[in-house]
Amino acid sequence: MEKHQNNQLSFNPQVQVIHLSIDNMILKTDKNLFSWQENTSIFDAHPFFELLIGFTERTDDDEVINFPCIHLEDTSNARICDITFTLKKEETVVVIFDYTKKYKELNQIAQKKNESILLAKELELRNKYLLEKEEFKNSFITNLNHEIRTPLTSILGFIEVLEKTKLTFEQEELARIIKRESHHLNAIIDDMIDLSKIESGKLKIVEERFSFHKLIEGFNESYTQVAKDKQLTFKINLESTIQEYIIGDRTRVYQILNNILTNAFKFTEEGEITLSISKNYQRTNKLSLNFKVEDTGIGILEENLPYVFERFARFNRDKQIPGTGLGLAITKNLVELLHGEIKVTSIPENGTVFNIKLPFKFDVVKATPERKKKKYKLPERKNKFRILVVEDEEVTQYLIMKILISHGNFFVDVAINGEEAIKCIERRKYDLILMDLKISKMDGFQTTHVIRNSYGDKFISELPIIGFSGKTNDNIRDKCIRSGMDDFIAKPFEQEELIYKITKQISKKEATH
DSSP states (O other): OOTTTTSOOOOTTEEEEEEEOTTTTTTEEESSSOOOOOTTTTHOGGGGGGGGOOOOOSSSOOEEEEEEEEEEEOOEEEEEEEEEEEOOOOOOOEEEEEOHHHHHHHHHHHHHHHHHHHHHHHHHHHHHHHHHHHHHHHHHHHHHHHHHHHHHHHHHHHHHHHHHHHOHHHHHHHHHHHHHHHHHHHHHHHHHHHHHHHHTOEEEEEEEEEHHHHHHHHHHHHHHHHHTTTOOEEEEEETTOOOOOOOOOOHHHHHHHHHHHHHHTTSSSSSSSEEEEEEEEEETTEEEEEEEEEEEESSSGGGGGGGSSTOOOOTTTTTOOOOOOOOOHHHHHHHHHHHHHEEEEEETTTEEEEEEEEEEEOSSSSOOOOOOOOOOOOOOOOOOEEEEEEOHHHHHHHHHHHHHHHSSSSEEEEEEEHEEEEHHHHSSSOEEEESSSOOOOOOOHHHHHHHHOOSSOHHHTTEEEEEEEEEEOOOOHHHHHHOOOOOEEESSHHHHHHHHHHHHHHHHHHTOO
């Protein structure tokens, strides 16, 4: 570095050099940064310099002291500086480095870094919150599903029992209303479960070969009766070239069409509803079908059309029409899961048209007819068959006992938990166990494991077991079979289905001995 004629170091404009006497008076300065006057005390320049009071003892060896990031200001400016004191025996040299610009840049970088860290943390916490919220919602819906289906099983079961007794016309009508509303409640629960599965990505599409014509015939039978009750006309136009057997997810196709048709009948008070099915294209073994559902109902206002497929969207206007507002949202999600398209057009007071395109596959080989449901018969026996019902809900216990005893071929015992069930089978011979999956002490799966693996007596270890539960996800039946059970029945169940499954398992057991 070069020196001035006054022996002062010459730095760039961002540096100021100050020479102080032993008593801290300014001897000389270049005034590059601050216009402090010579022959004045450095303490008057800024309070920071008062720390020099402590450095009274000096030696022949120069002592250098550094202070970074010091905020200095006077009447004209403010700066962020690095300050170096060189303590000599006869004077003090102060060098002030102006790093205001650099510190501000660094501060901005640090601030941006901190902001990005905070943003990342916020996103992490938000994602964690959303995941926990989703997990809670799914857990809540699953538990709600089980808790509602258990009493619903009893309601529907006792209605079926009641319908077989001698009822007056008024009592029959009341029973019919209770049954209808219970089925409606069950449908709402199904909608909630389906929507939860769709949102969580747990709804599986299962492709199977099925009779498409039989599916459409089923709609014809059920909705012709609905049309008759509402004094409407219902027509189905099925293109004759469409194959009888196709490959796709029969359950989801049924659900889609059923939701659209239910909606059409709900909002149509007079006129007709038509379901038309035609081919879009057919290539090799691929097939695209178009489903058009037209009604002459109240229609949808143009401004409401973009929101038709949103959850809980309802545009009933003056009409009090029941519904959850979930059906069309689920329908759109299902159509998209099947890689299809759905569109809606409508004219208020003139009706609505839904167009759905869905892809399928089909066998080029000639189809074989579907197998009919095999019939089973209870083996002939002098004594009645003894059933053990493992269930902790009193109402469900009573319902199953009522169904089985009224059938005339069964004795029924009840155990309220897994441990009681084990004691029962060790004391008495049973022909079958109905096992609720959610019982105390040992659940249905654990109890089944004990029965299958802890006894040398084959009559016990091979005892037919049918699991049942209000929890009805896609894997529950497979889990039951893997645990050693022979079958599964979901709540709420119909009497005929329960008797069929019991008869099937008892007759199969009898055939193997």
